[in-house]
Amino acid sequence: MQAADVCTTQKAAEILGISVTSVQQLVEAGVIEAWKTKGGHRRIPLAAVHAYKSNYAQHSQDARAPRPARQSGAMLPASILVIEDNPMERALYQKQITSWGLQVSLRFCENGYQALMEIARDQPDILLADIIMEGIDGYEVIRTILDDPLLADMHIAMLSSLSPEELDARGGVPQGVVFFAKPVNYDELRGYLRACCATHARRGAPA
Template identity: 75%
Template sequence: MQSADVCTTQKAAEILGISVTSVQQLVEAGVIEAWKTKGGHRRIPLAAVHAYRGAPAPDAGGQSRQAANAVPAILVIEDNPMQRQLYDKQINSWGLQASLRFCENGYQALIEITRHKPDILLADIVMEGIDGYEVIRTIMRDPQLAEMHIAMLSSLTPDDLAERGGIPSGVVFFSKPVNYDELRGYLRACCASHARRVAPGA
């Protein structure tokens, strides 16, 4: 295979818009094809990266979109860069068989949701422009997104939440500062639910 046809985990992460750790987890789970060089460096066929992304690619190496869908996609909307780094570190340390993406605001999130339809959404509420409430309401109006697991993460008080219409039905609320043990349990449950839904014969 020509060197132009393969890439590193870093490059794959840039193409997919996810962390290097997430790419490594997808490789270890067999979702994205890869191998190691004699020096111990991972090499990934670009066709396999584009197959996971869902973009057309010739000779996609047998990596079907159905296989990619076996791994749930988590999307986090958070406008605070330090908080995004903390979420990235925490979530990737839990060994979830899931991909992880981040958006800085509601505009980015709506575009990302349209393109990739994540399985799990963690949304900050108070953001400039389109806030978390608007993103969630948009999702809940779309029947094609009805199976998405949605959680709000915010430091808003119960009174503030009530003024904004309360917590939508079916949405889970985590108060900031987030209890990461609770968030880990929630994400594990969401991943298990997704695995049951995509299992053969389900």
């Protein structure tokens, strides 16, 4: 393979529009082919980078196809995706949200990489994202969503124990994103999800 046919992780990150860390995660997961030189530097075939970019775009486009708002006269529930790497917190979210009687479907991801793949497969109506995670963190997932106009209808909330100063150092809370400090006030979260579900119902109501 000629030098022109391969690239560094930095170049792959530029092509894909993600961080170098994210590229490394994809390589380690075996999603993108790569190898290391004798000097320990990763080299990635450009064909593998472009194939991943093409496949991801196709999956995303398929997932974003308009879903019917009603089936047999019934409103489809709002879909919630929760990104949380702590299993105890995932269990707590499951218990709390399912106890509120909301018309929602609920699913979980343990990290940002899984979340991006899940969003590409089936775009959620509501995203609840932890921030501090290994590899692709919540900030990167949210930035990816906000940079894509096809995902503009998604409700997004960040849930984190970061202090205001730590949030500011990372760029603050993006416009249009709701922030919940941990430990989460579940009464506030319930109110937020109820409002999101009401918006979902209005969008799906027949004209």
